[in-house]
Amino acid sequence: MIDDMPMYELGIACEIFRHPWYSLRLCSSGPVRIETGFTIHPEHSLDTLGAADTVLIPALPHACLNSGRPIPPDLIAAVRAAATAGARMVSLCSGAFVLAAAGVLDGKRATTHWQQAATLAKWYPNVDVDASVLYVDNGDVLTSAGRSAAMDLCLHVVRHDLGSHIANSLARVMVVPAHRPGGQAQYIAQSVPTTDDEGLGATLQWALDRLDQPLTVAAWARQAKMSTRTFVRRFHEATATTPRQWLLNQRLNRARELLESTTMSIDHISKHSGLGSSANLRHHFNAAMGTTPTSYRRAFQSTSPA
Structure with missing residues (x-):
């Protein structure tokens, strides 16, 4: 200091x-x-x-x-x-x-x-x-x-x-986002909507509660009571990403939590996180984290404090 x-x-x-x-x-x-x-x-x-x-x-x-x-x-x-x-x-x-x-x-x-x-x-x-x-x-x-x-x-x-x-x-x-990847752009002209009257907080929580279920952008937009085009535009204004990418990030976060805190098999984690198959989980996990789910779990368990 x-x-x-x-x-x-x-x-x-x-x-x-x-x-x-x-x-x-x-x-x-x-x-x-x-x-x-x-x-x-x-x-x-x-x-x-x-x-x-x-x-x-x-x-x-x-x-x-x-x-x-x-x-x-x-x-x-x-x-x-x-x-x-x-x-x-x-x-x-x-x-x-x-x-x-x-x-x-x-x-x-x-x-x-x-x-x-x-x-x-x-x-x-x-x-x-x-x-x-x-x-x-x-x-x-x-x-x-x-x-x-x-x-x-x-x-x-x-x-x-x-x-x-x-x-x-x-x-x-x-009261901040749980995880923003380090590679996300740091300068965003408008990171949140100018008004919360039609904010997406409740709709985002609705999606988080259903990560293990199929979620389409159209269904998401209906939940938000918007047209698909308006929903995608406002979603990007609020989060600086697309609905699909946001959903993938949240599912990967859920997978990481399960890898860290449970002994669940990779197949079960794939299903509970909404990523479907273990192959799909491995593909996206490796792309985002640079390692496999199994290696991540092993590394986390070896460094995590008791």
Whole structure:
């Protein structure tokens, strides 16, 4: 934490990782003045980063990006030492500039807020900057785009550490989507409808309650009391994807939850998630996750805490 940093990404990290599954510590070289005018007094110094399992770096002050104010050398040194010690490094929004300055992103794909992506690429040419995605997971180094994408990445980390059930529960408490894939475009002109009078929330829940049943776009539109064309248009305005792709994503999420939390066979999981056959599940699961359902279950069980 450094002076004049934004509160938004810091608040996201504190809200998600304050829960008892984690031991959250705020670290700085002294009292930190937040850009909105109040001061935080972290209890831990930057030296604490060297013993951390995961280091989260929120967004930088705007002055570090727009006015040439240097990133504090002691912060860069502490981040570099933590990475060398084997900590998982996670940056939110423009926090990627700290990882880049510490050399942690050299040779790696990374993202940041789309408004700052060109600057990141210019200042740190050894970083493969992708301005088109919500977040990038390199295993031990993860970066997110700006604002709400930071929440997507934090929930992604929780999902990796503790499983879909915990991540989905947190998402419900925070009233946000349970899962947005990292490859989704970060800049959407209108991500939600301008009015909720004819919102799709109830219709989406109707579909979630019937994932194991055949669902056509026409039937979905009838449930929403819209023509198919209007439904597809408004669905895209609200979710930035198509009904079919959204449905596939939700069925894959359901399959992941069942793989993590049950001993159900792959055939049964295919049916319960609405993906039909085990071959269909394997095909879509591998395309989305880069692994097979069986390998995913085995990897999850080997890394999931008791």
